[in-house]
Amino acid sequence: xxxxxxxxxxxxxxxxxxxxxxxxxxxxxxxAVCDGMSVIPRPVIxxxxxxxxxxxxxxxxxxxxxxxxxxxxxxx
Numbered sequence: 293x294x295x296x297x298x299x300x301x302x303x304x305x306x307x308x309x310x311x312x313x314x315x316x317x318x319x320x321x322x323x324a325v326c327d328g329m330s331v332i333p334r335p336v337i338x339x340x341x342x343x344x345x346x347x348x349x350x351x352x353x354x355x356x357x358x359x360x361x362x363x364x365x366x367x368x
Contacts, residue, residue, distance in 0.1 A: 303315040319325050 304318050
């Protein structure tokens with residue numbers, strides 16, 4: 293664990309075995325939060341639903357920026 297950077301105390305940075313770093317929301321490392329979770333044999337959310345959500349969010353951001361780029365980044 294590397295700690296926080298740029299004053300973002302809700303992000304914890306970790307160094308991976310290949311020496312790259314990643315920011316992880318601190319709640320993901322909170323024991324109290326994780327105690328309420330369990331491993332299940334099947335996903336609760338369908339991958340198609342996540343793809344649809346990603347497409348929707350991308351469309352909203354594109355409209356807000358006014359750049360006219362709509363659709364999934366996977367389609368480009």
